Amino acid sequence: MMTEKMHPVIEQVLLNIEKVMIGKRKVAELSLVALLVEGHVLLEDVPGVGKTMMVRALAKSVGANFRRIQFTPDLLPSDVTGVSIYNPKELEFQFRPGPIMGNIILADEINRTSPKTQSALLEGMEESSVTIDGVTHILGKPFFVMATQNPIEYEGTYPLPEAQLDRFLLKMKMGYPAPEDEIEVLTRVQKQAPIEKIESVITLEALTSLQEQVKEVYVDDSIKRYIVELADRTRKHASVYLGVSPRGSIALMKAAQSYAFIYGRDYVLPDDIQYLASAVFVHRIILKSEAKFEGITAEQVVERIVATTPVPVQKVVK
Template sequence: MAATPDVTDAETRLEDLVDTARRIRDAIESVIEGKSDVVRLTLTVLLAEGHLLIEDVPGVGKTMLAKALARSIDCPVKRVQFTPDLLPSDITGVSAYNQQSREFEFKPGPVFANIVVGDEINRASPKTQSALLECMEEHQVTVDGVTYRLESPFMVIATQNPIEMEGTYPLPEAQRDRFTARIAMGYPEAAAELEMLDVHGASQPLDKLDPVATTAQVHALISAVRAVYVSQPVKRYAVDLVAATRSSPDLRLGASPRATLHLVRCARAHAALSGRDYVIPDDLQDLAVPVLAHRLLPSMEAQGQRRHPEQVITELVRRVPVPDTR
C-alpha cells in the first residue's frame, strides 16, 4: 500500500535530519576524539533550541568542542572570554554617541550571533553573568529601554571550571536553569589521547574544519524536531520525573517547569537523531541526568553523605513508574 504524501514528506525530513546531523557529528569528531556521547548530546541541545553548559577541569577540550560545533555550521559565531573585569555591556552592546549625527547609536555586542561561545563563564561576576538571562530565555536584548531581537537559531555554549577552582564564581540558580543541559567532558581514553598526540601535535584540526551545514539547514532540522510526536502518557511521565525532584528528601531545590519543557524538547531531538518521529520513555531516561541535575540543590543531609544530584536523579528514574505506551 502506497504511503500518503504526508508520511513520505515526514520520512524525507527525518532522513535529511539524520544525514545532516551525521555530517555535523563527523566534523566535530574529527577534532574531538573518543567523545561520541558528548557530541551527540551537544547536537541534541542544538536541535532542541537550547543552550549547553560544559563543565570540567581545564585542558580536556571544553572550548575545543564549542569551537568545533560553531565551525561546523556556516553561521555567525562570536566568542566571549569571561574575566572578573568583564562588564554586562561588553556582552550585550552599548549605546555610543555619534558626534556627526549627534545621536546615540547602538553598537551590538558579541551576543548578536547565531552561536555564542562563552569561555569560562564562571570567572565573571554574577552581575555580568546575569547579562545573558534575557538573551537565553527571550532571544532579545534590552539596552537603554530599547529591545533588539536576536537572530534564530540562537545558542549559547558556555564552558566553566569546577567551582572549587581558584577565581571562580558559582552560577546563580536562575542562570543554571537557563541552560538546557550540562555535560562533563571527562578525560579521554588512552587510545584517544594517543591519537590526539598524532593529530594535534602536527597541526591544528580546527583550521582544517569546514562548515558542513548552513543556517537554513539548521532551521529545517529544528522544524523537523518540533514535529516529532510526544504521546500523552510520555508527557505525563516527563511531568512525573520532574515532580519527583520536588518531593525528594535529598533535594532542597527541585527542577522547575522550564526543566520539564527542556526535557521534552531534548527528547524530541534525541528521538529524531535516532531516526524516530515519536518519543519513547527511554529518550527521557537517557536525558534526565544532563537536563535536570545541574538545576538541583542537594539537602544538607545529602551533602553530608556526599550524594550528588546525578545520583538522586538516577535513583528517581528507577523509581518513577514507566508508562505503557502501547
C-alpha cells in the same frame, strides 16, 4: 538506542566534529540535541579538555557566526551586549553590537565574572533579545550558547544562582580523554590544528528547517505523564531541598523530541527520557545540606529516581 539509524544530516555534522574532538561523541550529540530545540548547554570541567574546541567545531560544521566571550572578574555587561557610542560626525549615538550578536556563542568560564555580567548573557538566552539604553535588539537565529565553567571548588568563581542554571537545557562534563584518544590527539595536532580543516556540512537555513521539524516529533500523553512523574519525585525526594521545576519538565520533553529526531524517529520513547534525564535534571536540583554531608550527589538522586519510576509500557499511538 545506538543501533538506530541516525538522521543523515546529523551524522554528517557529528562526523565533522569528530575530526577535531576524539572520543567525545556523546558530548557532541547532546550539544546538537540542545541546538535543535534552541536550548543552551553548560559544560563544567577543568581547563584544557577541549571545551572551546568543541564549540568552534560545532559552529564551523553548521556554517554559523561564532563568537567567543572570555568572562573575567572585570567584564562589564556592555562588553557582552554592546554599547551606544556618540558619533560626533553624525551628531548621534550609534550602537556597536557586542559578541552576543552571533549565532553560536562560547561563554568561556562564565562563573569567573560578576552576577551582573552573567545576567546580561542570560537575558539574551531567555528572551532571544537584549535591551540597551531602552532599545530592544532581537538576536539572530539560530542563537545557541554553550557556556563553560570551572568546578566551583576553584578560586575566583561565582556560582551561578539556581534561577540562572535553570536557563540551560543541559549540563554536561567533558572528562579527560582515554589514553588511546589522547595519543590520537597528539598525532593530529603535530603538524596542523584539525579545526583549520573543518568546513561546514549544513547551511543555517537548513539548520533552521531541522529545528522546525523537531517541533513536530510526537510526544504521547503517557510519555508526558512519565516526565512529570520523574520531576515530581525529585520534589518529594528525602535528599532534595528544591526539586525540578515545570521548566525542567518542558526541557526534558523538548530534549527528548530532539534526541528522537536525531535517531530518525518522529515519536519519543521512554528510553529517550531515561537517557536524557540526568543531563536535564542534575543542575536543577538543590540537595539538603545533610545529604551533601553524606556524600550524596544530584546525579545519584536522578539515577535512583529513573531506576525506580515505572516506565510506560503501552504502545505509543499516533
